[in-house]
Amino acid sequence: MHDLVVAMTGASGSIYAVRLLEVLLVAGHTVHLTISKSATLVLDRELGLHVDLDRFNVSQLLPQESELGDDSALLTLMPDRSALGDVSSIFSDTNTGKIVYHHYEDFGAGIASGSFLTEGMVICPCSMGTLASIAGGHSENLIQRAADVHLKERRKLIVVPRETPLSSIQLENMKRLADAGVTIMPAMPGFYHNPHSIQDLVDFVVGRICDHLGIQHKLFKRWGDE
Numbered sequence: 001m002h003d004l005v006v007a008m009t010g011a012s013g014s015i016y017a018v019r020l021l022e023v024l025l026v027a028g029h030t031v032h033l034t035i036s037k038s039a040t041l042v043l044d045r046e047l048g049l050h051v052d053l054d055r056f057n058v059s060q061l062l063p064q065e066s067e068l069g070d071d072s073a074l075l076t077l078m079p080d081r082s083a084l085g086d087v088s089s090i091f092s093d094t095n096t097g098k099i100v101y102h103h104y105e106d107f108g109a110g111i112a113s114g115s116f117l118t119e120g121m122v123i124c125p126c127s128m129g130t131l132a133s134i135a136g137g138h139s140e141n142l143i144q145r146a147a148d149v150h151l152k153e154r155r156k157l158i159v160v161p162r163e164t165p166l167s168s169i170q171l172e173n174m175k176r177l178a179d180a181g182v183t184i185m186p187a188m189p190g191f192y193h194n195p196h197s198i199q200d201l202v203d204f205v206v207g208r209i210c211d212h213l214g215i216q217h218k219l220f221k222r223w224g225d226e
Contacts, residue, residue: 002117002118002119003030003100003117003118004024004029004120004122004213005031005033005111005120005121005122006020006021006031006032006033006121006124007033007034007035007121007123007130008034008035008036008039008043008124008125009036009038009039009123009126009129010036010037010038010039010041010042010127010130011042011125011126011128011162012042012046012125013046013124013187014039014042014043014046014047014049015046015198016160016162016205017039017124017125018062018074019078019199019202019203020122020206020209021033021099022062023210023217024097024215025096025097025098025099026096027097027215028096029097029215030099030100031097031099032100032102032111033099033100033101033102034101034103034104034109034111034142034143034146035051035053035104036104036127036141036143037104040053042125046073047073047074047077048073048074049061049063049074053103053104054103056101056103058101077198078199078202102142104141104143105141105142106142107142111142111146111149112142112145112146114152116149118150119155119156120150120155120156120158120213121146121147121155121156121158122158123147123159123160124158124160125161125162125187126160127161127163128163128170128173130143130147130159131159131173131174131177132169132173134147134148134159134177134182135174135177151180151182154181156183157181158182158185158209159177159182159183159184159185160185160186160187160205161174161184161186161187162186162187183212185205187205188205189202190204192223193221193223194221203220204219204220206219
């Protein structure tokens with residue numbers, strides 16, 4: 001099983017990234033994680049998570065519920081949020097993976113090279129600035145460079161933008177990436193699975209990401225399921 005790359009940038013929707021990391025870890029994947037400076041501001045604003053990029057620890061991003069206060073934004077948004085050991089029911093076979101953190105300015109990281117093998121990369125959430133940089137072929141930080149690597153090596157690259165409305169420039173950038181083989185997956189949850197909570201909506205989007213990574217799961221009820 002090759003490794004996966006997950007990048008978080010400064011768009012709204014950090015809750016999707018946190019849940020995705022939980023799911024990938026329980027599925028047994030090694031996740032190479034990189035986070036932009038703007039993403040830390042969104043994590044603080046939306047989820048009350050304080051991430052120090054220079055002194056990163058996984059517990060800053062995936063705290064156990066016992067570490068969250070009653071007024072935690074994360075618990076408010078996802079009151080039934082599971083700890084890692086409790087999401088195993090969404091998989092038939094579970095193994096605990098691990099996170100390997102890379103600073104977004106570290107071009108010496110393995111994921112900056114095509115010789116470092118991965119099964120794919122997900123940018124979740126993906127800001128319009130990051131999307132434009134990738135579409136323009138820029139490699140000004142590790143996130144953009146890793147995306148460029150996945151493009152040139154023709155590996156799976158999934159971007160999860162969260163923006164509305166969209167300008168013609170943004171749409172053109174998305175088309176340019178789609179034409180290059182990138183999967184454009186806006187954070188647009190469906191409603192045919194009869195969601196009852198914010199977590200249901202989050203799990204729909206995360207589940208669709210997993211579908212395109214080839215990871216089997218039971219995160220939501222599929223269309224046609226009895």
